[in-house]
Each structure stands twice: as structure tokens, then as C-alpha cells.
Amino acid sequence: MKTQLKIEGMSCEHCVAHVKEALEAVSGVKSAKVNLKSNSAEVEHTGEVNPESLKAAVTEAGYTAL
Numbered sequence: 899m900k901t902q903l904k905i906e907g908m909s910c911e912h913c914v915a916h917v918k919e920a921l922e923a924v925s926g927v928k929s930a931k932v933n934l935k936s937n938s939a940e941v942e943h944t945g946e947v948n949p950e951s952l953k954a955a956v957t958e959a960g961y962t963a964l
């Protein structure tokens with residue numbers, strides 16, 4: 899499964915790495931592609947992952963996910 903997220907609050911590649919790490923730490927997430935220019939993330943995960951938990955991980959890392 900794939901989930902697209904809008905990410906707010908990223909300003910540099912460090913932020914991108916931080917968000918990617920946070921998303922990939924969620925159990926059931928296979929990979930996350932985070933794009934600074936489009937302020938978005940594409941997360942590939944198993945069906946057991948609730949999109950809300952992806953947003954929560956981004957929030958915990960200090961950014962905003964929509």
C-alpha cells in the first residue's frame with residue numbers, strides 16, 4: 899500500500915532525512931520517499947499501517963503532516 903502525505907515545516911535536506919527516518923521507524927513501513935520541493939512524502943507500507951500513525955510520527959519529529 900502507498901500513502902501520500904503533505905509535509906509542512908521542512909526547510910533543508912536535514913529535515914528530509916529526519917522525516918524519512920521518522921516514517922521508516924513506524925512498524926510496517928517498508929520505505930518512505932520524502933521530497934523537499936513538493937513538500938510531500940510517499941510511504942510504502944503493509945496494510946496494517948494506519949495512516950494516522952504515519953502522521954503522528956511526522957508530528958513527533960517536529961513537522962506537520964496533512
Ligand SMILES: [Cu+2]
Nearest residue numbers: 909910912913
Ligand atoms: Cu532542515
